[in-house]
Each structure stands twice: as structure tokens, then as C-alpha cells.
Amino acid sequence: MGADIAIRFENVIKTYPAYHHVTGGFKNFLFNFRKSIKELKNRSLVLDGISLDIKKGECFGFIGRNGAGKSTSLGLMAGVLTPDSGNVTVNGRVSPLLELGAGFHPELTGRENIVLNGVLMGLSRSQVQNQLEEIIEFSGLGEFIDQPIRTYSSGMYAKLGFSIVSNLSPEILLIDEVLSVGDHVFVQKCMNRIEQFRADPNVTLVLVSHDHVSVKTVCDRAVWIENHKVKLIGSANEVVDAYVESCEKQA
Amino acid sequence: MSSHHHSSLLAPKKPVISNTVRWYRDILIVLLHKELTVRYKNSVLGYLWSLMNPLMLAAVFYVVFSVYMRFNIPNYLIVLLSALFPWQWLNNSVGQAPFLFLANATLVKKVCFPRYIIPLVTTLHDMIHFLLALPIFIFFSILHGIYPTASWLYGLPLLLLVSCVFIFGLSLMISSINLFFRDLNNIIVILLNIAFYATPIIYSIDTVPADKLKYFVINPVAPLFISWRSLLHGNRIDMQYLPWAIGYAVVSLIVGWVVYSRLNKKFAEVI
Numbered sequence: 001m002g003a004d005i006a007i008r009f010e011n012v013i014k015t016y017p018a019y020h021h022v023t024g025g026f027k028n029f030l031f032n033f034r035k036s037i038k039e040l041k042n043r044s045l046v047l048d049g050i051s052l053d054i055k056k057g058e059c060f061g062f063i064g065r066n067g068a069g070k071s072t073s074l075g076l077m078a079g080v081l082t083p084d085s086g087n088v089t090v091n092g093r094v095s096p097l098l099e100l101g102a103g104f105h106p107e108l109t110g111r112e113n114i115v116l117n118g119v120l121m122g123l124s125r126s127q128v129q130n131q132l133e134e135i136i137e138f139s140g141l142g143e144f145i146d147q148p149i150r151t152y153s154s155g156m157y158a159k160l161g162f163s164i165v166s167n168l169s170p171e172i173l174l175i176d177e178v179l180s181v182g183d184h185v186f187v188q189k190c191m192n193r194i195e196q197f198r199a200d201p202n203v204t205l206v207l208v209s210h211d212h213v214s215v216k217t218v219c220d221r222a223v224w225i226e227n228h229k230v231k232l233i234g235s236a237n238e239v240v241d242a243y244v245e246s247c248e249k250q251a
Numbered sequence: 252m253s254s255h256h257h258s259s260l261l262a263p264k265k266p267v268i269s270n271t272v273r274w275y276r277d278i279l280i281v282l283l284h285k286e287l288t289v290r291y292k293n294s295v296l297g298y299l300w301s302l303m304n305p306l307m308l309a310a311v312f313y314v315v316f317s318v319y320m321r322f323n324i325p326n327y328l329i330v331l332l333s334a335l336f337p338w339q340w341l342n343n344s345v346g347q348a349p350f351l352f353l354a355n356a357t358l359v360k361k362v363c364f365p366r367y368i369i370p371l372v373t374t375l376h377d378m379i380h381f382l383l384a385l386p387i388f389i390f391f392s393i394l395h396g397i398y399p400t401a402s403w404l405y406g407l408p409l410l411l412l413v414s415c416v417f418i419f420g421l422s423l424m425i426s427s428i429n430l431f432f433r434d435l436n437n438i439i440v441i442l443l444n445i446a447f448y449a450t451p452i453i454y455s456i457d458t459v460p461a462d463k464l465k466y467f468v469i470n471p472v473a474p475l476f477i478s479w480r481s482l483l484h485g486n487r488i489d490m491q492y493l494p495w496a497i498g499y500a501v502v503s504l505i506v507g508w509v510v511y512s513r514l515n516k517k518f519a520e521v522i
Contacts, residue, residue: 075519124270
């Protein structure tokens with residue numbers, strides 16, 4: 001694999017189990033034993049032979065309908081899922097962008113939450129410590145930074161979340177649809193910051209979304225996944241237009 | 252063949268690996284720090300609250316067994332506490348184990364790190380809590396005229412390590428299985444209750460008929476707590492039961508590790 005490739009999918013097949021009987025507990029499992037055993041073997045296909053390259057420094061989008069396998073792709077890139085067959089090769093340090101507040105604890109102070117969240121998003125403790133004053137300054141929370149964040153308003157929450165994102169120095173940043181659901185100010189500031197990451201040749205961005213507008217505005221290239229396979233791969237404009245057209249046809 | 256590589260072709264290999272390990276250590280530290288800060292937030296009051304449960308339990312057992320049923324065990328309170336405090340550690344960690352990965356769903360689904368850190372953090376957190384409760388034990392001990400001896404210097408680290416290994420192995424196994432069988436905690440509650448009475452905590456092995464002593468070797472939990480009592484109350488290393496405790500700890504770690512490694516890859520699929 002060349003040094004200019006950040007992520008490579010080679011003929012990746014991923015299936016999911018129909019675990020719901022089993023996750024229903026031992027009781028369910030034992031009382032529906034035959035059915036449960038059958039379901040254990042019966043896995044549903046999510047990705048069927050996906051191959052693609054994401055280049056270093058580019059911004060790459062995944063689009064497709066709900067359940068098309070976008071989040072599964074993200075999980076494979078993050079390394080939290082393993083493919084059934086094929087390879088996912090990642091060249092660089094992966095940082096997941098956690099949704100607003102996902103790594104926060106309400107009883108901890110703003111300062112403590114910065115360290116906690118920063119480390120979970122891939123920074124080392126010393127990196128966070130070195131930039132702590134800068135991050136606090138950036139958050140604009142002043143003396144509230146030493147208050148437990150359960151006392152924060154949603155706006156302050158967003159400021160804290162963003163101050164951490166703004167100081168991330170990712171190699172590969174994975175962004176889930178999370179950006180569409182956060183606080184408005186948070187989303188706007190994050191989008192500005194993502195613009196900066198986009199301009200940086202050392203940062204590879206991967207965006208997973210069914211909001212085709214954001215894929216079109218942010219991404220250079222994109223892939224459209226339909227029926228578990230790559231339907232189209234190319235420039236973001238081209239792929240999004242084709243996707244929108246197909247959606248309109250079906251509507 | 253299926254595999255998932257995280258490699259860096261540009262940077263030399265070695266620093267990358269040590270950076271990763273350092274990051275894992277940092278995750279362990281921040282998660283442990285979070286648990287401790289949340290528990291002891293209002294310093295003194297938080298500490299006292301966390302001691303309430305074991306002390307109230309001890310008071311109840313003391314009144315029932317020593318006053319009402321007139322158990323003829325000298326220094327019953329010390330005998331009781333010397334096993335009850337370590338038991339609280341196991342009880343808290345193992346009791347929470349079914350919910351550990353579910354409570355950290357975001358981490359499991361989004362962040363790639365060794366997930367065994369999560370049960371490890373709980374085990375260490377409850378160990379620190381046990382250590383903080385130890386001065387209370389020593390205080391009551393001294394009131395009864397029993398003083399710690401030099402045997403604690405090597406006995407304490409040894410038993411802490413054995414307990415850590417034993418409890419971590421159990422937590423790892425239970426937390427992993429519970430993702431697939433979500434009603435496991437119902438079974439764990441019952442098992443913990445049985446284990447509590449099957450282990451010499453509210454009673455002493457000294458009063459158990461000699462022909463029944465073999466059951467405390469078969470019970471994987473008992474040797475550890477017999478060893479704790481021998482150290483904390485008797486100031487001695489229990490050469491009869493400690494080897495069993497070590498053996499069960501190693502078995503617990505191996506079983507926990509095997510279960511975890513087999514299921515770990517599927518965690519994000521089922522959570």
C-alpha cells in the first residue's frame with residue numbers, strides 16, 4: 001500500500017448476527033432454544049465485497065440509505081469491528097469525533113471533563129495538559145470551568161465540547177452523523193474547524209452521513225453504498241447528484 | 252483470511268507502538284480518575300457515605316450473631332470485618348460487572364482501545380476503596396487490642412495482587428458474557444448471595460466441623476477470604492489456603508481472558 005493511501009478496503013465482507021434472541025437473555029435463549037441456535041447461524045449481510053481507497057489528506061464521504069452499511073464502514077475504520085473476510089488497512093492514527101457530551105461526566109468539572117474527553121478522542125494526557133490553558137481560554141467559560149458541568153447550560157456544554165475538538169490534532173478523523181444533532185452553535189463552530197482540517201494536507205477526514213448537502217459541501221470524493229455494495233465512487237458532486245436523483249425517482 | 256491492521260508506514264515502528272501503549276495507560280488513568288473523583292467528590296462526606304454500607308452491614312451482623320445468637324467467637328467484630336471489608340471489594344466489582352460495557356457503550360462502539368481496561372478500572376477503583384476503608388479496620392482492631400505486625404508488609408501486597416487478579420478475571424468474564432445474555436445479572440445476584448454464605452465471612456472456619464472443611468477448598472471464593480482473615484485478624488500468611496486462593500485467581504484470569512478474547516471482536520455488533 002502506497003504512503004499516499006490513508007485507508008484501504010479490500011473486498012470487505014461484513015455480516016451481523018441476528019442476536020436479538022440471545023441478547024434477550026439466558027431465559028429467552030433456553031426457552032426458544034431451537035430458534036436461538038438457528039438465529040445464531042443466520043447472519044445478515046451488511047457489506048458485500050467493498051473495495052475502496054481513501055487518500056491521505058482528502059475528505060471522503062459515505063452516503064446511502066439507513067442500514068446501507070455506512071456506520072459499519074466507520075466501525076471497521078475505527079477498528080471496533082472486524083471484517084468477516086477481506087482487509088481494512090489503516091495508515092495513521094484514527095480519532096473518532098465523539099458526539100457532544102458522550103465522553104462527559106456531569107459530576108466532573110469542566111476542566112476534568114476536558115482531560116477525560118480529550119484522551120478518549122485520541123490525545124495523550126500530556127498533550128491535553130500542555131494545551132489545557134489554551135483550551136479553557138478558547139472555551140470562554142471563565143470561572144465556570146471549575147464547576148461541575150451538571151450546572152452548565154446547553155450552550156456552555158457545546159462550548160466545552162468544541163474547545164476539545166478544536167485542539168485535536170488528528171491524522172484520520174472519523175465523523176458520524178452526530179454533527180447534525182448537536183447544539184446549533186456547536187455544529188457551526190465544528191464545521192468551521194472541519195474546514196481547517198480539510199485544508200490541512202496531513203489530516204484525512206471521513207464523513208458518514210445521509211445528509212447529502214453536508215457531504216457535497218465538505219467532501220472531495222464520496223462513495224454511495226446501496227444494497228451492501230459500492231454503487232458509485234467518484235467526486236462528491238457527481239456521487240451526491242446521482243444519489244439524489246435515484247432517491248427522487250423512488251419517491 | 253481477515254485482519255485489521257493499524258500501522259504507520261511513515262513513522263518508524265517502535266515509537267508508534269509505545270505511543271499507543273502510553274495512550275492506553277492514559278485511558279486507564281483518566282477513567283480511574285473519573286470514578287474516584289465522582290465517588291469522593293465531596294471529600295469527607297463522600298468518603299463517609301461510601302463506608303456507610305459495610306459498617307451498617309457489620310453492625311447488623313454483630314447485633315444478630317454476637318448479641319442475639321450469642322456466637323462464642325472472641326473479638327467477633329474484628330473477625331467479621333477482616334473478611335467483610337475484602338468481600339465488599341469483590342461484591343462491588345462483580346456486582347457491577349454485568350453492566351460495565353453497556354454503561355460505556357460509546358467507548359465500545361467508537362474508540363479502539365483494549366476494552367479490558369473498563370473492568371480493570373472498576374477492579375482497581377474498588378481496591379482503592381478497600382484500602383481507604385482499611386484504617387477503619389485497624390482502628391477497631393486496636394480498640395480490641397490487636398495490632399498489625401510486620402507480616403502485613405508482604406502479606407498485604409500479596410493478597411491485594413491475588414484479589415486483583417481473581418476479581419478482574421471474574422469481572423472480565425461476566426461483563427463480556429452479559430453483552431450476549433443480558434439477564435446475566437439476575438444470576439450473578441443469586442450467585443453472590445450463595446457465595447457470601449458459603450464463604451467464612453459471618454462465621455469462622457474454627458467453628459466448622461472438621462469433615463466439612465473440604466468444601467472451602469472446592470468453593471473458589473472461600474480460600475481468598477480465609478487468607479484475608481488470617482492476615483488481617485491473625486497477622487499471618489495462611490499457608491494452607493493461600494495456595495488455593497492463588498490457584499483460583501490464576502484460573503479466574505485465564506477463563507476471563509479466554510472468554511473476553513473470544514467475544515471481544517463482536518462487542519460492537521451487539522451493543
